[in-house]
Amino acid sequence: MKIKYKLMCLVLISLIYASCKKEKLSEESVFVDSTLPKNALDSYIYNNYTIPYNIDIIYKYVDRESDLTYNLVPATYEGSIRMTKLLLNFGLKPYDDITGSKAFMRSYFPKILTYIGTSSVKSNGTIVLGTAEGGKKINLYNLNNLAANATSISYLNKYYFHVIHHEFQHILNQTKPFPTSFNTISGVGYVGDVWNTTYTTDGAAIAAGFISPYASKEATEDFAELYSFYVTLSASEYTAYLNSTGSTPAGIAIINTKTEVVKTYMKNEFGIDMDALRANIQAKVAGLSTFDQTTLP
Amino acid sequence: MKKQYLLITVLAILLFTGCDKKKDRIFEDSPAARLNASIDDAYSALNGKKTWVFSFYPGANVEYGGFNLFPNFTSSVDVTLQADYATTTQSSTFKVYAGAGPILTFDTYNPVIHYFSLPGYYTGNSTGLGIGASDSGMKGEFEFLVLSSNQDSVMLKGRKYGNVMKMKSVAADQLPTIITNYKNANTKFNTYRGFAIEVNGKTLQGVPTLATVNGTSRPNRSFTLATAPSLTVSYIVTDTGIEFYKEYTVEGVKVNKLTFFAATTQYPLGYYANGNSTFKMVPRTTTTP
Structure with missing residues (x-):
């Protein structure tokens, strides 16, 4: 009985193994590479972003790469060309010049940029300037208004360069954290999501020791804002900005203390002298009015 | 003894469930191959006839009614658009890509079709002249699931709001006359x-x-x-x-x-x-x- 039983078990178990059969996978991939012809901008992006920096620019609307929370439209082809050329010259090149090679931007700059024609409009009618996701992607909005404002550096700073430096700083300090002592300078002064109602003017924010109303949100935003304002404005513009109506010397002193932390951090962690970077950017901005934004090779 | 029977029963059941579960395909080709074929079909329809009359319905509940758009798919990436409500011809790009089926998207800005997708913030609702809420506007779509496509007509379904729309092909040489007739009819209306x-x-x-x-x-x-x-x-x-x-x-x-x-x-x-x-x-x- 025992032997019979054991034998039966053995047979059944071996049958179970034998009954398995593996399906052979098809050699054909479900993903088919695009065969669409490349246009001039596609080639420009490939040669000037993808090859040297390992960056891709998605200028044609792809819904899953945009923000589905909002009603957005694609960017114009012409606006995409402008943005691509502007960003290369005024956004990436200064870092190359300061660090001496493209390696810095190649390692740290977000790998994907997306272009959107309009800004994200919230139901209360306010707009979002730009967003970044996890250090991998920056979304740039409002490109369809770019042509009309393409030689205004204050416009370009507000919508694009400020956003790019701000988001880039987030990525840098996610890679190498900034000193925690920075958090204590404004300490409990950070107000979180009510930043836009707490400080309604730049002057009021500066008086409280924040470079902008948004900087009062939290320490990481403060850090990124300090960096972005410092490098995008010339020394005189920066001073004038700090002295906006409503600001106070006490507030400016706090900002200067925090700025020193940012400068030290950039110098020690990444070897970037923010004053040299600013000077390089300003030298390029001086040529903005004659910079060719629309011609592709 | 009872235990042994139980074990044998369990093993016997396992034997059945251990069988190869591969089901025969209903279609001969793989889903990926069929999807790619339907994309090719859509391209050949759009590029085959090139000129179309597109009954375009914006709105979550087709509340504005329809607008006649006149696309001309001049190449596998380029499209020009005219419309009964617009005065100019605008060019931009399009693509058919794989999603939950072939998806036709107008993927660079073309004011003729994307006007309907702009939030009211941009079309001037603050001045009382535009249409729709400041964050959503007229809720027009520019990405469509291609339900069917042939040389005579292409049925499209908006991806966000699901409005079903039709494009019917017209002869390229008749398009200018057709557009004039549509415009006149709409101006009168x-x-x-x-x-x-x-x-x-x-x-x-x-x-x-x-x-x-x-x-x-x-x-x-x-x-x-x-x-x-x-x-x-x-x-x-x-x-x-x-x-x-x-x-x-x-x-x-x-x-x-x-x-x-x-x-x-x-x-x-x-x-x-x-x-x-x-x-x-x-x-x-x-x-x-």
Whole structure:
């Protein structure tokens, strides 16, 4: 009985193994590479972003790469060309010049940029300037208004360069954290999501020791804002900005203390002298009015 | 002993479930191959005929009615667009890609179609001239699931709101004439402010709301009829008359298409009627009869 039983078990178990059969996978991939012809901008992006920096620019609307929370439209082809050329010259090149090679931007700059024609409009009618996701992607909005404002550096700073430096700083300090002592300078002064109602003017924010109303949100935003304002404005513009109506010397002193932390951090962690970077950017901005934004090779 | 039987039963069951579960495919080709084939079909239809009349319905509930767009798919990436409401021809790009089926997308900005997707913030609702909420506008789509495609017609379904729309092909050399006819029909229609619907011995009133589209005041191609229960119909104005968004049943009469008939003494502005004249839509330039 025992032997019979054991034998039966053995047979059944071996049958179970034998009954398995593996399906052979098809050699054909479900993903088919695009065969669409490349246009001039596609080639420009490939040669000037993808090859040297390992960056891709998605200028044609792809819904899953945009923000589905909002009603957005694609960017114009012409606006995409402008943005691509502007960003290369005024956004990436200064870092190359300061660090001496493209390696810095190649390692740290977000790998994907997306272009959107309009800004994200919230139901209360306010707009979002730009967003970044996890250090991998920056979304740039409002490109369809770019042509009309393409030689205004204050416009370009507000919508694009400020956003790019701000988001880039987030990525840098996610890679190498900034000193925690920075958090204590404004300490409990950070107000979180009510930043836009707490400080309604730049002057009021500066008086409280924040470079902008948004900087009062939290320490990481403060850090990124300090960096972005410092490098995008010339020394005189920066001073004038700090002295906006409503600001106070006490507030400016706090900002200067925090700025020193940012400068030290950039110098020690990444070897970037923010004053040299600013000077390089300003030298390029001086040529903005004659910079060719629309011609592709 | 009982335990042993139990074990044998369990093993026997395992033996059955251990069988290869591979199911025979219903279709011969793999899903990926079929999807790619349907994308190729869509491309060959769009590029084969090139010039189309696109009955475009923005809105979550087709509340603005339809607009006639005239796409010309000049290459596998380029498209030019004209429309009954616009004065210029605008070029941009398009693509058909794989999603939950082949998806047609107008992926760089073209004011002719993307106008409808702009939030009201951009189309001037703050000045009271634009349409729709500041964050969503007219809710027009620019990405469509291709439901079917052939050389005569392409059926599309908006990805966000699901409006089903049709593109029908026209001969390229006739397109300028066709566009002129559509524009004339719509310009005339834009002067109307109300309609008397004569159906089954009854007269119903259709009064559309006005909207400013691209700077021009225009009655929405939609109104609500006081039937029981009330019925909101949406339609589009074509070169020959009116086409409804779908087949509606009004007072027992099924309608999907009306033809325009020129002015008579009884109908000084002309009228729209179905094939056997059981449904008439009589325009007037006032909201009240």
